[in-house]
Amino acid sequence: MKWSEISIHTTNEAVEPISNILYEAGASGVVIEDSFELLKERENRFGEIFQLDPDDFPEEGVIIKAYLPINSFLGETVEEIKDAINNLILFNIDIGLNKVTISEVNEEEWATAWKKYYNPVKISKKFTIVPTWENYQPVQSDELIIELDPGMAFGTGTHPTTVMSIQALESTVKPGDTIIDVGTGSGVLSIAAALLQAENVIALDLDEVAVHSARVNIKLNKVQQTVSVMQNNLLDGIQVEADVIVANLLAEIIIRFPEQAYALLKEKGYFITSGIINQKRKDVEDALISAGFTIIETLVMEDWVTMVAQKI
Known part of the structure; x- marks a missing residue:
């Protein structure tokens, strides 16, 4: 099955409202790549070892990714997502670069990529x-x-x-x-x-x-x-x-x-x-x-x- 990865380069301030927009558009989950994660100190409560690859994160800001099935409604859905994000400006929310990219992902590739998160x-x-x-x-x-x-x-x-x-x-x-x-x-x-x-x-x-x-x-x-x-x-x-x-x-x-x-x-x-x-x-x-x-x-x-x- 083919899936479309929609990626939005934005700000930390916009993470929650954009995540909500993606959920309402049909995404079952989101991936958040926050440059701040590379600097965060973590408490080792559960014996976890964190090894974060800087290549997985933007140099600045936040990248939010979601996965939507490729179907006849995809184009319309993506346009609705873009419009909803642009409308956040009306609520004085800084959407940053607001760079939206779309790419096709095979199910097997997605499942493997997900594991690192x-x-x-x-x-x-x-x-x-x-x-x-x-x-x-x-x-x-x-x-x-x-x-x-x-x-x-x-x-x-x-x-x-x-x-x-x-x-x-x-x-x-x-x-x-x-x-x-x-x-x-x-x-x-x-x-x-x-x-x-x-x-x-x-x-x-x-x-x-x-x-x-x-x-x-x-x-x-x-x-x-x-x-x-x-x-x-x-x-x-x-x-x-x-x-x-x-x-x-x-x-x-x-x-x-x-x-x-x-x-x-x-x-x-x-x-x-x-x-x-x-x-x-x-x-x-x-x-x-x-x-x-x-x-x-x-x-x-x-x-x-x-x-x-x-x-x-």
Whole structure:
């Protein structure tokens, strides 16, 4: 399969808004090459050794890269991305050189290139996400390891929305619980729920590529006896009573089904919603409250918001 790499040379100030633009355009993840990384001092908490190649970074500023499938809509998508970036000037955001380049990448080349950006990362009190090609030894006796191969279609599991979702699962999932993961993607949240000793985890995604990716990662983490993956549109047709429902999706999608989530949850059950850009926070809050939920916790990381709502 052929993919297009879109590369934007910009400023550190513009990283977040441009990343948001790329996510909204359909990118499942971004690569950020920041010249500042070469100067940063890192705390060696997990036995990691950082060897950064200066050739991988710009001499100044930041390069943001994302990967989009080559299809008949690509040209239109790229033009929309360029327009949206140019419009950032209206908000007094310095977009720097704003040099946009496009190149074609084979799937195999992309998968190999991605590895240099992906290292073991401890994302919560218990969880560490480790790429499949790394030899990582747990630091703590109760540490839970998620092995993940991001492949071509999905991210590394270390995006703020995923990290906060796992942190929320860690504080809500109890042994024996039933969990529904809406829009499972790589399956990382379902894997986390299973490792937290949930008894039954149902992973749902409309994208058949996601379904395949999730099944591969679930088998890799040896939780296939607990997690079942289905191709499904959100919660349509689902009749399983759940203790926790988690949805790491765009705000525009989340607000479509709070009523369905409320109906499927047991009393005192939790609805974890993530993938919410801060500007859309109130839209999601209003939708959750309107459906009958009480928002009991809000997590914020960078420009992203995760909410834990409860059926009370």
